[in-house]
Amino acid sequence: MRLSDLETPVLTADLDAIERNISRMQAYCNEHGVALRPHIKTHKLPELARLQLEAGAVGITCQKLGEAEVMADAGVEDILVSFPLVGAAKAERLAALASRVKMTVAADSAEVAEGLASVLARHGIEVDFLVECDTGLGRTGVQTPEEAAALAELVDGLEGLRFAGLMTYPSLPETASWLQNARNAVEARGLSVERVSGGGTPTAERTHELGVIDELRVGTYIYGDRACIANGSVPLEDCALRVVATVVSRPTRERAILDAGSKTLTSDLALGATGHGLLVEYPDAEVYDLNEEHGYVDVSRCDRPPQVGDRVTLVPNHACTAANMHDEIVMHRGGEVFETLQTAGRGKVR
């Protein structure tokens, strides 16, 4: 069966492109002595996590415990949850996970560390802890290297957690000196920094230039998306994740309507690009608006605009969120369907 035989809209991924993307990032990490810990929030598929681990990844990163549970159930044995875990219920779930696989967590506050530690200690379990550092994004993370050192020392004194290092996202130009200062401040307190974890596909292959990061968390590289094309990290031909859609209306010469809207592609925009996805067969067309099920396409500049019933292929703006919309994904090689996978880690918001 070929992709052209499938009902639309349908989320598809090109296994050949996926394998190229996995190989390229692993080769980069091998060359520079950086440990690769892919973020599975992009694909949410145990099958792709396995490919990443077989290629040489040291473990995986998850954003939520629910994703980690899916991956542990599928046999993944080394998992970092990079999102702060708050509350007794999550601490209990972490303890259950840590009793069967190696777990690492990250957070930026004593409240979170102490909340986790008290539950873990009660279970007699120890989990690695990374101090999250805000090195420029302005999201989560301690605000200064000195704060990082203070939290590291606090964690070092907690039963149930083991201070293991530092984490940041993304790896920005200002990241290197920030993290080096934090490492120095931690070491000045007599603690050792085993791991310094950085992340982000756009700047991934400059990680070695920073000197201080020895673990790389990247997700989007495996699929690519319109933002990756715009920032130069993944070329169009390696953008594995695509939505096949159908033109369902051509009410005017200028306008085509697709059966793919925000429920298929999400409303996420792509930095450096306009519109809602790249229309591969019609580079002169623009998806200028979305409703839940409708994609609005301006075809005024197309010499031969698509007609009702024609199929088109879209590279989504944001692979991670687009993949999260779909219960299943069709894996193919060169348009020939290989298998349909259930997105086991989809929608795990907790």
Add this chain to the structure above:
Amino acid sequence: MRLSDLETPVLTADLDAIERNISRMQAYCNEHGVALRPHIKTHKLPELARLQLEAGAVGITCQKLGEAEVMADAGVEDILVSFPLVGAAKAERLAALASRVKMTVAADSAEVAEGLASVLARHGIEVDFLVECDTGLGRTGVQTPEEAAALAELVDGLEGLRFAGLMTYPSLPETASWLQNARNAVEARGLSVERVSGGGTPTAERTHELGVIDELRVGTYIYGDRACIANGSVPLEDCALRVVATVVSRPTRERAILDAGSKTLTSDLALGATGHGLLVEYPDAEVYDLNEEHGYVDVSRCDRPPQVGDRVTLVPNHACTAANMHDEIVMHRGGEVFETLQTAGRGKVR
């Protein structure tokens, strides 16, 4: 069990508010002799469709066949699919549905009508057809009343389809004269217009003023959302759909980070409001950005900003898409959990 006992982030709906919203819209329709055909794309729950039908709805509206299949399986017997169905596979699925429940479809082209009719006729099945009219939105729909009449006449001549009337979305000020002209043009060709279907929550309770619309398709009214608050159609106290989230980081005095991001709330914006959801307990705070799992909150204007571990309640910008992100939803009355429902119609993009 109370909502405050649940792990976050969690999607919740207030059954009391839902019942008020259903009653109010049904009372409006009853008073004005308009048939109510709620759009279930908002909730995607057979249980709520049943409440709407028990209150007096004549049937339901679905946006995709997959939603209609879920609803037919749950016993709903009269379904309009308001999205153009293209391709033989969808025509076969429509035929299967129409063999067990009353189905109506809508489209704006001969291509779609003929594609459906040929398959339906082969099965010896007849389905009602509404001509979709673009009365101002600029999405799908024939562009002139004369085009509407021509398509009506074409459908009237097709075995497998029965011309039943006109459909538009949303009901705008210019809608009335457009639809009246289309009705006149259709009737001038000797055809009768049984139904004229309009839609949209913001203008729903002005439907009777248009004179020409006798069926109302509305979805969002059942839950309400931030856009409904902004356009005045649903007050905050009747906004049934809410996300309960937790503050997981307070890296600075000004910034709080929630465990609810675009995977929980979607990136959809709300016309007439800024930010990504209304923070009920902190009206001076603004959710100014989202990543997939992180909600960024500016708490600089809060006298007592929430701390790590505090729980907050958000009214999403867009109820329909937020509900689509979650495999389950917790129904409650006054904070006391009533039941947890699986979102049976979630993610049915085909």
